[in-house]
Each structure stands twice: as structure tokens, then as C-alpha cells.
Amino acid sequence: MHLGSFAKRKRALVALYRKEPMLKAEEFLCMSQGNCLFSAITEKGENIFVSIPERFRNAYYFSTNAYVICSPLEMPKVKGEVVCLLSDDQVLALANSSDWPEVFTHLPEGRTGKNTKNEAYLDADALPPSDAEDGEDEEGYEGESSSSEESNDDCRK
The missing domain is CATH 2.40.50.140 (Nucleic acid-binding proteins)
Known part of the structure; x- marks a missing residue:
């Protein structure tokens, strides 16, 4: 250009x-x-x-x-x-205003004029898991790994 x-x-x-x-x-x-x-x-x-x-x-x-x-x-x-x-x-x-035609009653999303200050910017489902949730997953994962090690020890005997 x-x-x-x-x-x-x-x-x-x-x-x-x-x-x-x-x-x-x-x-x-x-x-x-x-x-x-x-x-x-x-x-x-x-x-x-x-x-x-x-x-x-x-x-x-x-x-x-x-x-x-x-x-x-x-x-x-x-x-x-x-x-x-x-x-x-x-x-x-x-x-x-009063000049707005009655035909255009439906405004597209983002133009509705709702107060978005109190609303969350993103849905909770769209966000990645928080640190507290990650810690729970790691603890559960560690517990599973120790039980799998025990089962491996049982197989060796």
C-alpha cells in the first residue's frame, strides 16, 4: 500500500x-x-x-x-x-431519545446499554482454573502416583 x-x-x-x-x-x-x-x-x-x-x-x-x-x-x-x-x-x-423509530426495537449485543460495571467481564467457565483449584488437583495427582508406586512394589514381590 x-x-x-x-x-x-x-x-x-x-x-x-x-x-x-x-x-x-x-x-x-x-x-x-x-x-x-x-x-x-x-x-x-x-x-x-x-x-x-x-x-x-x-x-x-x-x-x-x-x-x-x-x-x-x-x-x-x-x-x-x-x-x-x-x-x-x-x-x-x-x-x-424520542426520535428513535419503533421498528428498531432490537439492538444488537454490545449496544444494549446495560450497566456492565457490576457484571464480570468474562464468564467463570471461560477463565482458567485458579491456583486453589490447581493445588487440589496436584494433591490428588500425588496421591495417585504414590498408590501406583505401591502397586508396582506389590508386583515386584
Whole structure:
């Protein structure tokens, strides 16, 4: 990659995100369902095709269930063009406001806004065993090895 391509990608990402998540005149909110020319669900619950401008296509991957702001297009099949991608914090801010469409009641995991300060970061099953559990296993293992030595001694006699 050339150094110029990094600068282009950085400029595209800066243009893709807005500081203010508010919708401007004639813009509408969509939930993406793919990348490049992708289908989206509008505020009214309709499935439409939305295009991504060329400067954003190779700069960012639009994952499914990502919320985007689109401007309308006057084309027969493609009904809008992506203007802005909403971050998780912006989605939460809009979801708490009265402007949030009723169609988007289901928020993807990680965007639910639950208080995670009191919750464990990882499940207990995903963590390795603690030192106390290791000590118990070692003691049991040592006891088994001594009994196996005794059985070997019995065989030799």
C-alpha cells in the first residue's frame, strides 16, 4: 500500500463518522444488512437498497446490524446513499431519545446499554482454573502416583 492510500482511508473514516448523531433534513435512519450495495431496513420497516459512496467502500467494512444515516436518491432500485455511520454510543443516545423509530426495537449485543460495571467481564467457565483449584488437583495427582508406586512394589514381590 502506498502512503497516500493510508491518508485517503483516514480522511474517508473521518468523513464517515459525525460528532452529532442528529438527522438533517430529508435524511433517514437505516440498519445495514451487508456491504457495498446492501439492503437496509428503513424507519418504516421497508427493505431497500442503499449504495455506499466510492470513498467509503474500501475504507470501512459495514457489518450487518450497523446503523447508518442515509440521504434519499431518485433512482428506481437504489433508494438511498450512506452519509454517516453511527457509533455504539451514538446509537445508544438516539435509542434513548424520542426520535428513535419503533421498528428498531432490537439492538444488537454490545449496544444494549446495560450497566456492565457490576457484571464480570468474562464468564467463570471461560477463565482458567485458579491456583486453589490447581493445588487440589496436584494433591490428588500425588496421591495417585504414590498408590501406583505401591502397586508396582506389590508386583515386584
